Amino acid sequence: MEELKKELKEKIIDALNLDDMSIGDIKDSDFLFGDGLGLDSIDALELIVILDKDYGIKLTDPKEGKKIFESIETMAQYISEHRTK
Amino acid sequence: MKNKITHYCNIKNGKISLNGKLVFENQDEPTFLKFIKSAYKTLKIDYPKFYKMDPLCKLSLVASTILLDSMESIDSEMALLLCNRSSCIDIDKEHQSSISYENGGYASPATFVYTLPNIALGEISIKYKLKSENSFFIFENFNPKFMIDYSESLINLGKSKSVLCGWLEVNQDEYNAFVFIVEPKEGEELSVEKLNKLL
Numbered sequence: 001m002e003e004l005k006k007e008l009k010e011k012i013i014d015a016l017n018l019d020d021m022s023i024g025d026i027k028d029s030d031f032l033f034g035d036g037l038g039l040d041s042i043d044a045l046e047l048i049v050i051l052d053k054d055y056g057i058k059l060t061d062p063k064e065g066k067k068i069f070e071s072i073e074t075m076a077q078y079i080s081e082h083r084t085k
Numbered sequence: 086m087k088n089k090i091t092h093y094c095n096i097k098n099g100k101i102s103l104n105g106k107l108v109f110e111n112q113d114e115p116t117f118l119k120f121i122k123s124a125y126k127t128l129k130i131d132y133p134k135f136y137k138m139d140p141l142c143k144l145s146l147v148a149s150t151i152l153l154d155s156m157e158s159i160d161s162e163m164a165l166l167l168c169n170r171s172s173c174i175d176i177d178k179e180h181q182s183s184i185s186y187e188n189g190g191y192a193s194p195a196t197f198v199y200t201l202p203n204i205a206l207g208e209i210s211i212k213y214k215l216k217s218e219n220s221f222f223i224f225e226n227f228n229p230k231f232m233i234d235y236s237e238s239l240i241n242l243g244k245s246k247s248v249l250c251g252w253l254e255v256n257q258d259e260y261n262a263f264v265f266i267v268e269p270k271e272g273e274e275l276s277v278e279k280l281n282k283l284l
Contacts, residue, residue: 016195019122019136038133045194053191 005076011054012072015046028073036071044069056084088237089272091247093265093283094152096124096144103151117258121147132212139176139199140255141169142208148262149209149249156266163266164245165206165219166235171256172202172223205253218244227252227263229280236267237275252284 009023012032016039030036033044047069051057057079059065068078095102101109101124109128114120121143125135130150135143145167153159176199183193198204203221210219218239224231236248247268254261263284267275273283 015193017137042194042198049191049194053189 001076001080004080005072008072008075008079011050012047015050016043026072028076029071032069032071032075047075051079054085055079055082057082086269088240088267088269088275090275090279090283091266091268091270091272092152092155093263093273094148094155095283096148096262097260101128101147101151103155108151115258117255117260118143121260134208137195138208139173139179139196139204140260141173141176141202141253142199142205144255144260144262145205145251145253146208146212148251148253148264150212152249152264152266153213159213159215160246161213161215162217162245163215164217164236164239164248165209165215165251166222166232166239166248167202167206167220167251167253168222168224168228168232169202169252169254170223170225171254173200173204174256176200209249227281227284229277229284232280233267233275233277240267240269 005028006023009026012018012026013021013023026037033039044065048059048065051059059068068074093104099110099112099114099120100107109124111120111123114123117140124147128151130147132146135146138146176196180192180196180200182188183196184190202223206219206221209215210217222231232250236250239245239248247266249264249266251262251264253264261284265283273279
């Protein structure tokens with residue numbers, strides 16, 4: 001699970017162009033949206049693409065996203081339970 | 086009163102100048118993106134969304150910020166008139182590459198949102214809370230006569246009291262930005278010859 005969290009942080013920094021951040025700047029429990037990393041709705045779409053492309057997970061219920069993308073912790077947990085690749 | 090050029094800013098050849106005076110220089114960066122990032126940081130332009138922008142928006146944002154922050158006040162109805170030659174070609178290529186079969190055909194939303202040159206107008210308008218006329222035109226070459234005619238028309242028809250005009254060209258590591266304010270105040274002569282000279 002720790003390896004997956006590290007991988008997710010690297011993917012998010014790369015895909016969202018968070019140039020000035022390193023994986024050490026993102027805590028597992030930090031909120032990804034709002035007061036945490038400050039991601040926006042376009043970033044949310046980018047996270048959905050990462051889930052599909054890299055882990056074979058297709059989100060069909062938008063309400064699910066709110067819980068899944070709360071933090072690195074919740075993302076990693078969901079991916080480890082549902083990944084198909 | 087006649088319309089004049091009251092403020093202007095240039096970004097080219099590793100240098101940034103405001104009203105003809107050098108405000109930033111960095112000849113050490115090998116790429117446009119590294120150069121514009123170093124300018125953004127050194128000039129302390131605080132706008133975190135900068136990092137997510139495409140090259141055209143980055144150039145537009147830095148040039149317009151240096152220009153507008155030098156003014157005593159900014160009219161929220163200041164019109165925007167931007168032009169260039171290459172549209173947003175760099176991000177278009179990135180988008181094309183991302184949707185290719187070799188890359189799995191996944192479009193990147195963060196890339197796709199910048200695949201129109203007029204997004205640069207939106208970024209400037211959001212940062213400075215402008216609610217005004219704005220247009221982005223593509224020309225083969227710098228077209229000062231068009232910029233004069235269009236900006237004067239906006240002012241003379243009462244659409245706005247001032248116009249931020251700009252030639253904002255970036256294609257990989259070739260870049261040239263020239264932004265200027267047209268308004269009926271004291272300033273430099275607004276003519277084709279003068280604009281060609283200031284470019």
